[in-house]
Structures are given as C-alpha cells and as structure tokens.
Amino acid sequence: MNKPNQIWQRAGKDLLDSLQSGPQGLTTKEAQQRLEKYGPNELQEGGKKSGIRIFLEQFADFLVIILIVAAVISAVLGDVESMVVILAVITMNAILGTVQTIKAEASLDSLKQMSAPTAKVVRDGKTIQIPGRDVVPGDIVVLEAGDAVCADGRLLESASLKTAESALTGESLPVEKEETPIEAEDVPLGDRKNMVFSGTFVTYGRGRFLVTGTGMETEMGKIASLLKTTSEKKTPLQVSLDNFGKKLSIGILVLCAILFAVSVLVRGENVMSAFLFAVALAVAAIPEALSSIVTIVLSFGTRKMAKEHAIIRKLQAVEGLGSVSVICSDKTGTLTQNKMTVRQLYVGGRVIPAAQADFKDPIQEPLLRAALLCSDATVNEQGEIGDPTETALVRLGEDFGFDELDVREHWPRLGELPFDSDRKLMSTLHQFSGGYMLMTKGAVDVLLDRTLLGPGEREEIERVNQSFSEQGLRVLAFACRRMETMEVSLEDENNLLFLGLIAMMDPPREESKQAVAECIAAGIRPVMITGDHVVTASAIAKEIGILTPGTEAVEGAVVEKMSEEELKEFVPKVSVYARVSPEHKIRIVRAWQEKGALVAMTGDGVNDAPALKQADIGVAMGITGTEVAKDAAAMVLTDDNFATIVQAVKNGRNVYANIRRSIQFLLSGNTAGILTVLYASLMALPVPFAAVHLLFINLLTDSLPAIALGLEPHNDRVMHDKPRPRSEGILTKPFLLSVGLEGLVIAAATIIAFHLGLNYGGQAAGATMAFSTLCLSRLFHGFNCKAAEPVIFTRKFWNNKPLLAAFAVGTLLLVAVLAIPVLEELMQAVALPWTLGLAIPGLAIGSMLVIQLLKAIRTGFGRKP
Numbered sequence: 001m002n003k004p005n006q007i008w009q010r011a012g013k014d015l016l017d018s019l020q021s022g023p024q025g026l027t028t029k030e031a032q033q034r035l036e037k038y039g040p041n042e043l044q045e046g047g048k049k050s051g052i053r054i055f056l057e058q059f060a061d062f063l064v065i066i067l068i069v070a071a072v073i074s075a076v077l078g079d080v081e082s083m084v085v086i087l088a089v090i091t092m093n094a095i096l097g098t099v100q101t102i103k104a105e106a107s108l109d110s111l112k113q114m115s116a117p118t119a120k121v122v123r124d125g126k127t128i129q130i131p132g133r134d135v136v137p138g139d140i141v142v143l144e145a146g147d148a149v150c151a152d153g154r155l156l157e158s159a160s161l162k163t164a165e166s167a168l169t170g171e172s173l174p175v176e177k178e179e180t181p182i183e184a185e186d187v188p189l190g191d192r193k194n195m196v197f198s199g200t201f202v203t204y205g206r207g208r209f210l211v212t213g214t215g216m217e218t219e220m221g222k223i224a225s226l227l228k229t230t231s232e233k234k235t236p237l238q239v240s241l242d243n244f245g246k247k248l249s250i251g252i253l254v255l256c257a258i259l260f261a262v263s264v265l266v267r268g269e270n271v272m273s274a275f276l277f278a279v280a281l282a283v284a285a286i287p288e289a290l291s292s293i294v295t296i297v298l299s300f301g302t303r304k305m306a307k308e309h310a311i312i313r314k315l316q317a318v319e320g321l322g323s324v325s326v327i328c329s330d331k332t333g334t335l336t337q338n339k340m341t342v343r344q345l346y347v348g349g350r351v352i353p354a355a356q357a358d359f360k361d362p363i364q365e366p367l368l369r370a371a372l373l374c375s376d377a378t379v380n381e382q383g384e385i386g387d388p389t390e391t392a393l394v395r396l397g398e399d400f401g402f403d404e405l406d407v408r409e410h411w412p413r414l415g416e417l418p419f420d421s422d423r424k425l426m427s428t429l430h431q432f433s434g435g436y437m438l439m440t441k442g443a444v445d446v447l448l449d450r451t452l453l454g455p456g457e458r459e460e461i462e463r464v465n466q467s468f469s470e471q472g473l474r475v476l477a478f479a480c481r482r483m484e485t486m487e488v489s490l491e492d493e494n495n496l497l498f499l500g501l502i503a504m505m506d507p508p509r510e511e512s513k514q515a516v517a518e519c520i521a522a523g524i525r526p527v528m529i530t531g532d533h534v535v536t537a538s539a540i541a542k543e544i545g546i547l548t549p550g551t552e553a554v555e556g557a558v559v560e561k562m563s564e565e566e567l568k569e570f571v572p573k574v575s576v577y578a579r580v581s582p583e584h585k586i587r588i589v590r591a592w593q594e595k596g597a598l599v600a601m602t603g604d605g606v607n608d609a610p611a612l613k614q615a616d617i618g619v620a621m622g623i624t625g626t627e628v629a630k631d632a633a634a635m636v637l638t639d640d641n642f643a644t645i646v647q648a649v650k651n652g653r654n655v656y657a658n659i660r661r662s663i664q665f666l667l668s669g670n671t672a673g674i675l676t677v678l679y680a681s682l683m684a685l686p687v688p689f690a691a692v693h694l695l696f697i698n699l700l701t702d703s704l705p706a707i708a709l710g711l712e713p714h715n716d717r718v719m720h721d722k723p724r725p726r727s728e729g730i731l732t733k734p735f736l737l738s739v740g741l742e743g744l745v746i747a748a749a750t751i752i753a754f755h756l757g758l759n760y761g762g763q764a765a766g767a768t769m770a771f772s773t774l775c776l777s778r779l780f781h782g783f784n785c786k787a788a789e790p791v792i793f794t795r796k797f798w799n800n801k802p803l804l805a806a807f808a809v810g811t812l813l814l815v816a817v818l819a820i821p822v823l824e825e826l827m828q829a830v831a832l833p834w835t836l837g838l839a840i841p842g843l844a845i846g847s848m849l850v851i852q853l854l855k856a857i858r859t860g861f862g863r864k865p
C-alpha cells in the first residue's frame with residue numbers, strides 16, 4: 001500500500017510533526033507569524049460593497065433615472081439651469097444616503113465582531129481563549145459540549161465526542177467522533193470520524209484537535225462561495241413598508257400622469273417642462289426611502305443596545321423586541337447572581353450549618369470528599385474556574401480542611417459521566433483503596449430514585465430537602481458505589497449509597513425585582529423556567545415578584561402530560577416552571593405563541609438551541625452560554641442579566657416609536673406637497689412649484705430631520721403602555737389619519753403663501769412663496785413629530801440635538817437660496833418684499849401651532865404627558 005497521505009489516514013503524531021506543532025501547542029510568536037502567513041481564520045465575505053458602489057446604488061431607482069434623462073433632454077432644449085440643479089440635488093442626496101448606509105453597515109459589522117465565536121487553544125503549553133479568527137494551522141484546539149468548531153482539523157484526543165454537522169453535510173443527527181486513523185483513502189466528508197470541521201458544533205463530550213485548515217481552506221470555505229449570494233433579509237416592518245410604498249407609488253404615478261395630461265392637453269403647457277414637473281413630483285412624493293430609514297434607525301438602535309449589554313444578532317429582533325409580551329427566563333445566573341455559597345449540610349441524619357462542616361468528622365468526611373471530587377471546578381489563588389454550583393462545593397472542601405490538589409491526587413479520576421440538564425446528574429469514577437468508586441451528585445428527587453434507602457429514610461430526606469428548598473436554597477444530593485471495573489456507563493448510576501445533601505444559596509440579583517416590576521407595568525408577563533427544584537424556584541420567584549397570587553408554580557412533568565390544546569389554556573396561569581427539560585421549553589414557547597403572544601426566551605445550553613430558534617426573540621447568555629446557544633439566538637446578553645432583557649425591550653419600543661416618527665414626518669410632508677399641487681390644478685391656477693423646488697425639499701432639507709427623528713432620545717414612558725399587538729403594523733388607520741390631517745394643515749399654509757405671492761407678482765413670486773413656506777413648514781413639522789402630545793413650550797422641544805441641527809441646516813439652505821442671487825436664479829426663485837419675506841416664517845410657525853393645538857385636542861388638554 002502507498003504511504004498514507006490523507007489527513008484522516010495519518011497518525012496524529014505524524015501530523016503534529018509535519019505541521020511543526022506538539023502537545024504544548026504553538027508558541028505565541030510562531031502563531032503570530034502563521035497568522036500573517038495564512039491570514040485570519042474567516043470566510044471572505046463576498047457581499048461587501050465598496051463606497052463607490054453604495055454611492056452608485058443610490059441612483060438605481062427607476063424614477064430617478066427617468067428624472068435625470070428628462071433633465072438632460074430639457075437641458076438640450078435650453079433649460080440648462082434646471083439640469084444643473086437637479087443633478088446637484090440628486091448627487092447631494094446620494095452622498096447623504098451613502099454616508100448613512102456606510103454608518104449603518106459599520107454598526108452592524110461591529111455587532112458581528114462582538115458576537116463572533118471564540119476558541120480555546122493550547123499555546124505555550126497553556127489553554128487560552130482567543131477570537132476564532134486568530135486560530136492558525138498547527139494550533140491545538142480544545143473542544144467541549146456547546147463549542148463551535150472554528151477550523152478544520154484532525155482529532156488528537158476525544159471522550160464521547162459528538163458533533164452536529166448538518167450545516168455542512170445535511171446530516172441532522174450528531175455524529176460520533178474518535179481519533180483513530182481511518183485506512184481508506186477515499187472517505188466522504190460525513191464519514192471522516194477523526195476529523196472535525198469549521199461551522200459545526202460540539203453537542204456532547206470533550207476533545208482536542210490539531211488545526212489543519214483555516215479560513216477559506218476549510219470545507220466550509222469551499223462552499224462559502226455558494227453562500228455568498230444570500231442577501232440581507234428584510235425585517236417584517238420593511239416588508240410591510242415596501243408593500244405600502246408600492247401601492248402608494250402606483251397611486252402617485254397615476255396622479256402624476258393625469259396632472260401631466262391636464263397641463264399639456266387642457267392648459268397647453270410646454271410638453272417637456274410639464275413632463276419634468278410630473279417626474280419630479282413623482283420622485284418627491286414617492287417615499288422610497290422608508291425602508292432604508294428603517295435600516296438606519298434600527299442599526300443605530302443596536303449600537304445603543306450593545307452599550308447596554310444586549311448584542312443584537314438579527315436586525316428583526318430590534319423590531320420584535322418592541323412587541324414582546326412574554327419573557328421566559330432562566331433562573332440561575334439570569335434572575336439570580338450565580339454566586340453560590342453552601343449554607344447547610346444534611347449528613348448522618350443531622351442538619352449541620354456550613355460553618356460547622358468538618359472533614360475530620362468521619363460522618364461528614366465522605367460527603368465533603370465527594371463534593372470535592374465529583375466536580376470539574378478548581379479554586380486557587382488566581383480565582384475560581386467552573387460552574388458556580390461546583391466552585392461552591394470545592395470552596396466548602398477547601399474552607400474546612402481539604403486541600404483540593406491533595407485530594408485529587410489521592411483519589412485520581414479515571415472516568416466520568418458528564419452533567420447534563422436532562423439527566424440532572426453527574427458522576428466521576430475514582431481509584432479507591434485498591435478498587436474503584438463511582439461518585440454521583442445531582443438533583444435530589446432524581447438521585448433518590450437511584451439510591452438504596454432504608455424504611456423511612458427517604459421520607460426524612462425529602463422532609464429536609466423540602467425545608468431547605470423553602471428557604472430558597474438549591475439542594476444537591478450525593479451518593480456513591482463501589483465498582484468492579486474502570487468502564488462506566490449511565491446504567492451504573494443506580495443502586496447507589498446515599499451520602500448526604502448540600503444546600504446552597506444563590507441570592508437574586510439586586511436589579512431583578514425592579515426589572516420584574518417594570519415588566520409587569522409594561523404589560524409583559526415574566527415567566528421563570530428553571531432546572532431547579534419547584535420549591536426552591538418558587539421561593540426565589542416570590543421574592544422577586546414573578547410568582548404572584550393567582551398564578552402557579554409547576555414541574556415540567558405536568559407540561560409533559562398535557563396535549564397542545566390543554567397546554568395552550570394552561571400557560572397563562574403559570575409563572576414558574578421547575579425541573580424543566582429543554583423539550584418542555586419548546587412546548588411552552590409554542591403554547592404562548594398559539595395564544596398570540598410574542599415570546600422572548602433565554603437559554604444557554606446545547607439543548608436550548610431549538611427553543612431559542614422557536615422563540616420570537618431567542619436570548620442567549622454571553623458569559624455562561626454555549627456557542628451553540630449564541631448561534632441560535634437573536635440577541636446575546638453580555639452580562640447574562642434579566643434586567644438587560646427588560647432594558648432591551650424598552651429600547652426596542654423606543655426604536656419602533658422613532659421609526660414611526662420618521663415615517664410620519666416624511667409621509668405628512670409629502671402629502672402637503674401633493675395637496676398643494678392638486679389644489680392649484682383643480683383651481684386652474686399656475687403650477688405652485690418648479691420641479692427643482694420639490695426635489696430640493698424632498699431630497700435635501702427633509703432627509704436630515706427624518707433621520708434626526710429616528711434618533712429622538714429614548715424615554716421610559718414607553719414602558720407604561722401595553723405591548724403592541726403582534727399583528728399590528730405601523731400604518732394603522734389613526735396613524736394615516738393624522739398623517740393626512742397634518743399634511744392638510746401644512747398644505748393650507750403653503751396655499752395661502754402661494755396666493756399672497758400670486759397677488760404680488762404672478763407665478764414666479766407665487767412659486768417662490770409656496771416653495772419657501774412648504775420647506776420651512778416641513779422643517780418646523782419635525783418638532784411636531786416628536787410626540788403625540790404638544791411639545792411646544794416644554795423642555796422636550798429642545799432635547800433632540802440632531803433635530804435642532806437638521807432644522808438649522810435646512811433653514812440655512814433655504815435662506816441661502818433666497819438671499820444669494822446666483823442660487824436664487826438657479827433655484828428659480830425671485831426676490832420678495834420684506835412683508836412677504838416675513839409671511840413665510842409666520843405661516844410656517846402658524847402651521848406648527850395649529851398642529852400642536854390639534855395634538856392638544858386629541859390627547860385631551862388636561863392629561864398629564
């Protein structure tokens with residue numbers, strides 16, 4: 001046979017040599033050099049657009065292209081000025097759009113960086129955590145359940161390792177992995193059992209692998225070119241705005257066509273200038289920017305949320321957060337501090353306070369030893385590493401006379417059955433005076449079922465467990481058994497000998513109580529879902545206000561027995577689910593969704609991924625969560641804190657409100673323009689605007705306030721309302737009605753101005769008046785859109801700095817057009833006497849006051865804002 005040459009055929013040692021690596025891993029220096037040589041471990045993004053491309057895309061609108069063509073034709077026919085102004089306005093608008101798009105993309109990119117996976121690698125002989133993109137060929141990567149595999153490689157070591165490879169091979173079940181070489185030269189991807197691949201996840205066990213390929217050199221990289229074309233998905237809000245925009249566009253186009261026909265056929269106007277006006281009106285009136293405004297405002301929102309510890313992984317989540325009506329949260333670490341301290345022991349028929357624990361006491365000693373040995377945590381001068389439940393146990397041993405290392409050396413670990421939240425047990429196998437000893441710890445009820453107990457003993461233990469739990473303590477039971485062989489399987493966790501109970505306290509987070517209260521005030525139902533005991537969970541839930549009179553605490557088993565229909569009617573009554581398995585979580589989410597709720601659900605483990613995907617907003621824990629959970633989630637909490645979810649909901653509601661403000665501003669302003677044109681046409685008056693006037697307002701002076709309104713400062717009042725119904729769109733009847741009404745008021749001011757100008761100096765003066773008044777009224781209208789109630793004469797009027805700046809810039813542009821003769825001529829404006837000049841701000845402010853008055857009437861004068 002030939003010398004084996006495929007990675008899976010060769011021995012691990014051989015591969016280590018050829019990649020110049022070893023069991024100690026690479027040195028930091030070598031890794032640095034390799035990073036430069038091979039490049040970062042990431043897939044090249046095909047979709048990244050250059051600034052120029054984004055800029056050019058701003059013109060890729062059918063109507064804009066027609067407008068440019070029409071402008072060029074009219075220039076050929078003699079109207080060069082219009083063309084210059086139209087091109088200038090469109091270009092400035094495109095620059096504005098480009099800057100906003102690039103900014104929005106940058107904030108989304110930085111979010112992506114924040115939620116990028118990390119890897120545990122061995123460097124200089126030590127295991128360290130590094131960003132996945134810094135992994136290089138020759139690195140040794142350590143894997144455990146829940147990790148994302150960050151590169152392709154060959155296993156060097158494995159313990160019951162299983163990975164989920166569906167992203168790569170389509171195989172839906174986890175694949176068992178082991179390190180032994182495979183003889184065959186031709187082995188399909190799915191059968192390369194001694195290799196792991198980038199883009200897959202560890203679902204069980206542990207292992208170590210040698211990195212053989214990174215970045216585009218991985219199997220994922222090979223198919224990445226196929227994935228490049230997937231475009232950014234639009235959010236539901238964008239889809240509904242796009243649909244609305246399409247319908248509106250058709251209406252506007254029909255209207256523009258009629259106006260064009262009337263101008264040419266009835267009034268005998270110049271065909272080219274009438275056409276230019278009709279197209280300009282269409283460009284100005286069709287709100288094609290709506291969906292990009294949504295992207296911009298949402299991405300700005302994500303930046304604020306990231307600062308407040310919530311990283312958004314899907315833009316849709318920001319929108320969804322605003323209408324969350326149920327938050328299902330884990331207990332441990334999310335509502336509580338995840339800082340456990342042992343309070344009580346129960347051993348030899350006695351309850352002993354932790355302070356009196358004593359390993360010299362032969363009755364206590366086996367329990368304390370098991371607590372230390374059956375644990376993966378370590379506690380030393382550098383700190384505590386591992387699960388807080390386990391560090392608490394190790395600390396107990398240390399505090400009362402055990403030396404962790406000593407004990408571990410004396411009774412070395414030979415095997416293990418890792419903890420999983422379904423089984424709620426964990427066992428370790430140790431060398432023990434010439435034989436073997438299995439030590440098991442876990443949930444009391446589960447362990448007692450597997451323990452040999454004398455008459456009455458079980459009742460007594462359960463009574464003690466009950467009394468510990470009522471104090472909100474988390475109780476673990478310990479047991480052991482002698483073993484004949486070194487082989488352990490799940491079957492061995494039976495016929496155990498009871499050692500005792502250890503009860504620990506995990507106090508609620510200080511902010512939980514208030515966050516829960518805030519939730520309830522906002523019409524959101526908080527629900528606790530925990531693996532812990534029902535009595536412990538209830539005690540904590542009562543303390544922080546989740547378990548309220550009239551609602552229940554139940555065990556997951558209850559959920560299991562119910563049909564979908566029964567569960568749907570049952571969920572509203574339940575505030576606490578205890579001893580829950582990940583499958584129960586999915587059913588609970590679904591039942592709430594059937595009831596019409598929009599559900600946020602937290603999770604951290606490998607098994608939580610399906611529930612996180614099922615929830616409308618899957619929330620993963622950033623600190624304790626596995627990569628699998630983070631990958632399935634829409635939002636990651638960098639502080640694992642329940643209060644952060646509530647804060648994110650508040651932000652979601654505010655962002656939604658801001659999007660509404662922008663849309664209201666744009667639509668009502670456009671309505672005013674159209675109504676004025678329609679009025680003039682119906683009354684057989686001259687055209688109230690030149691084409692360039694409409695473009696100037698819509699593409700320049702209006703864009704800035706629209707974006708500024710999207711940045712309106714957030715306020716807490718949004719948390720006094722009920723959640724927005726799941727099915728309610730932004731364009732409700734009352735919303736559209738107020739858009740129409742406000743448009744009408746601004747149109748009235750513009751029409752008055754138009755008449756004043758007409759009377760003074762004919763069409764040119766009339767158009768100058770109408771244009772200036774519409775422009776300024778719309779700038780003032782920005783302040784109207786800040787709130788449903790009047791803001792004038794309140795501090796709120798001044799609290800949005802970007803809006804003030806947008807107002808100032810818009811006003812300056814308008815003044816420049818009216819005051820600088822060259823611009824005046826280009827913009828087809830004429831000089832006005834000072835009386836008319838004063839009428840412009842007069843009418844604009846007047847329109848704002850009328851709209852403020854309407855708001856006062858609608859919200860009822862006396863009601864406190």
Ligand code: ATP
Binds near residue numbers: 331333387422424476
């Ligand atoms: P939550 O779901 O709110 O985070 P939890 O941490 O109690 O709560 P799990 O981690 O699923 O949920 O734990 C379920 C039960 O398993 C615990 O109540 C405890 O009895 C037991 N348990 C937890 N950690 C361990 C462990 N390291 N070893 C053995 N048993 C454990």
